[in-house]
Amino acid sequence: MSEGSEPISMHQQTNVTHVGRDAKLSNGLVNIPPYRGSTVLFDKVEQLKSSSGHRAYGRWGTPTNRALESALAELEGGANAMLTPSGLSAITTALLGSVKPGDHVLMVDSVYPPVRSFCDTVLKKMNVDTTYYPPLAGAGIAELIQPNTTVVYTESPGSGTFEVQDIPSICAVARAAGARVLMDNTWSTALLFPALEHGVDLSIHSLTKYVVGHSDALLGAIVARTRELYLDVRAFHGALGITVSPDDAFLGLRGLRTLSVRLKQHQESALQVAQWLREQPQVREVLYPALPGARGHELWKRDFKGASGLFGVVLHPTSEAAVIAMLDGMRLFKMGFSWGGFESLIIPVKAGSHRLASPISAGDVCLRVHVGLEHPQDLIADLGAGFQRLSACAA
Structure with a gap:
């Protein structure tokens, strides 16, 4: 958009290719x-005195x-955003910037396990109490609100078990x-779930995943709904000395430009793979909200604009040796703990094993699958050969 022109409402597919671009900065x-x-130079004392933190020192961020x-703020419809060195640091910074000793946090039971560890150690040492609530509580969460509840934390779909939460309720x-709602919105990104529009106060992202998209940078972000929320958390962010390399920020910007088309392909391929998996005799259930008939599908269809490529697969009971035989021979699906890149990944998990408030019957043998950008038929062939190895070993 040229300088001085009137704002024009455009599709997110268009916005994602243009937001954050400034011709003056890019020459x-x-x-x-x-x-x-790191160092910013000034010619005059008055310039030095009047400089704002964002322009006075490299730790506060470069133009990149x-x-x-x-x-990120524009895509999400927020007042502003702040970067962190990883998705987990974005979560912990948002939490620490939202609580004080004596407060109470309601934490979804399906949360990313390292966040549970943070609550049970760091927040506990700060005299901040945490109550884990069932992810499908919805409006029933009102029964768990305490006078000192300052944060309600959500993650939808849930980590490992992929429950879809009723975020508006x-x-x-x-x-x-009077409590803040924080949400881990990594699975959907701002393009597929406009968290702030649904009432979330702080939308948190592991940009490492779909925004970077190429598995070559660690990056996180917190997007605040209002300027007041932003300044509150940003003050804590600054006090911790959190900073992000401009090279990593550049990789985030590069990945952002193709996010829309990549997510579309991830969903299209993931649906084909998930539908095929559902028909296999070794599979008990596919945990993918975008799949008709799957857990959470109706709520996903109501609130989401699309799906990414990450889902769970629950197998019928089998031996550990059989699962190892399947996974050790995969050609395209490699094993790795991240997701959101162009490559397909698969790992064995114990879905829901850490849960306290809402035990889930997901079986003892689960796989977490990330469908990348390879042709879905090639991925299906790779999985098919894997199931043959599993069955042969289990026989």
């Missing part, structure tokens, strides 16, 4: 380059960092109680 280049630097923050209850 006419399509992409804003990595601005590397600010371009990505601006782009949870937000309504939390707002009535």
Whole structure:
């Protein structure tokens, strides 16, 4: 959009290719380059005194960092965003910036396990109590609100078990109680679930996953619904000395430009693979909300604009040796703990084994599958050969 032109409402597919681009910063280049630097120089004392933190020192971010923050905030419809070195650091920073000693946190029971560990150790040492609630509680979460509840944390779909939460209902209850709602929105990104529009206060992302998209950078972000929320958490963010390399911010900006088309392909391929998996005799259940008939499908269809490529597969009981035989011979699906890149991944997991408030019967043998950008028929062939090895070993 040219300078001085009137804002025009455009599709997110268009926005994602243009947000955060400033011709003045890029000197006419399509992409804003990595601005590397720590020290900012001033010619006049008055300039030094009047400089804001964002322009006074490299730790507060370079033009590259600010371009990505601006782009993320605009895509999500937030007041502003802040970058962190990883998705987990984004979560912990948002939590620490939202609580004080004596507070109470309601934490979804299906949360990413390292966050549970953070609550049970760091927050506990700070005298912040945590109650884990069932992910499908919805408006029923009102029964768990305490006078000192300041944060309700959500993750939808849930980590490993992929429950879809009723975010609008949870937000309504939390707002009535004066509590903030934080959401891990990594699975959907801002393109597939507009978290702030649904009432979330802080939308948290592991940009490492779909935004970077190429498995070559660690990056996180917190997007705040209001300026007041942003300044509150940003003050804590600054006090911790959190900073992000401009090179990593550049990789986030690069990945952002193709996010829309990549997510579309991830979903299209994942649906084909998930449907095929559902028909296999070794599979008990596929945990993918975008799949008709799957757990959470109706709620997903109501609130989401699409799905990514990550889901769970519950196998019928079999031996560990059989699962190892399957996974050790995969050609395209490799084993790795991340997801969201162009490559397909598969790992064995114990879905729901850590849960306290809402035990889930997901079986003892589960796989977490990330469908990448390879042709789905090639991925199906790879899985088919894997199931043959599993059955041969189990026989």
